[in-house]
Amino acid sequence: GENVEQHPSTLSVQEGDSAVIKCTYSDSASNYFPWYKQELGKGPQLIIDIRSNVGEKKDQRIAVTLNKTAKHFSLHITETQPEDSAVYFCAALGGLRAGGGADGLTFGKGTHLIIQP
């Protein structure tokens, strides 16, 4: 099955600086890579995603890049703000199963992003 590694586990940056979180995946058939933000006491919420036919995607201060050859993808947050403090998870989705079902997402272990004032 798929295996997703995420680094770093904790990242502390000054407010206004950029933050980068990196993930690698093992299954070359994986074709969908979402990023989730989880605030304390809440469920994960999708912030951006990318599919395997795209190399980069941006949404305001957030961007995701994908390198299929190297099997890694990264989350970039620019001009960080206090409300960006949270745990961020990357995930990967493999292909459909032969029986027609589909796997859920395989998640990285998370990065605790701390924005220092």
Next chain:
Amino acid sequence: DAGITQSPRHKVTETGTPVTLRCHQTENHRYMYWYRQDPGHGLRLIHYSYGVKDTDKGEVSDGYSVSRSKTEDFLLTLESATSSQTSVYFCAISESIPGTDTQYFGPGTRLTVL
């Protein structure tokens, strides 16, 4: 939380007792999932459903069973709870095949097995 409710939100139980967690959605989405979240492990898939009465195992299915008799409800049962099943459980839904549509997560259920 995209029309997803989980009940109960918190539960404390004893080893060996059966426990059922409920996920209810108002979005009429076909796919539903149960994940558990543990420190150092992120979120791991327990079981998922791709339609009424259609379910399949995920990465960590041992000790868990599921049922889906209606589109809107997906139940997770621990037949005989163990301390290793102390965790936060999240339900998720998606309208179509994962990867073509977003997975939305519920607010979670914190389960403690003493």
